Amino acid sequence: MFYPITMEVSIEVTRSPAFRQVYAIGAIGGHSPYDFRISFYNDSPRAFIEGGKQLSTVERSMEVEVILSPLAAKELAEWLMNHIKEYEKLFGEIKRPGKAKETERSSQLQGYM
Template sequence: MTEDNNEGKKKVTVEFKKAEDFKQAYAIGAVGGHSPYDFRIGFYNDSQKGFGQQSDSRVIERTLETEVILSPMAAYELSKWLNQHIQEYENLFGPISRQQAQKTEKNENKSDSSELQGYM
């Protein structure tokens, strides 16, 4: 910690360090919910498992990769952080298209994870 004599306030420097067991996970989607105490977000990937009895049906296997549990304040701050970075991304690369996501939703179960409440 260093002190700034001009304003009489202390400056704090934050150093990031990765834990020894640090892992990265790529996810195509998230599910979750909230309680009065915390928010839970589970990140998943999908893979085609096979075909059902009828040739026109298919089975998608959804693998939950990891779950993050956040306090309400941390969830709020994450929301602000995500919105800021999405805006910066779209300023550089243009609007993020939901067209591909909508095609996928038509082919899969119609449930929307944004409607989930409570825990998984």
């Protein structure tokens, strides 16, 4: 006969000495059969003159990479979608940059130019 055992578990959360917060404007990544990898980055526009022409480029700084198991990635996606839905209920729809009205000008890098 099987008798279920009920246990109460508490989790103590601490921050590692190596803990750091990173603000990122974007993420790129991929997956293998074993894990998901997400790299977070920031962009900095650079303007320079070459051959009498003003040119611009973007310096993309990779800040941190997170590696997750497939299950952890799925749980993160569900957690994030729940929080996005909650955020939009409170503050309204999150809109993507670049979907400006025809009368408004929009740059490639929102907020930089």
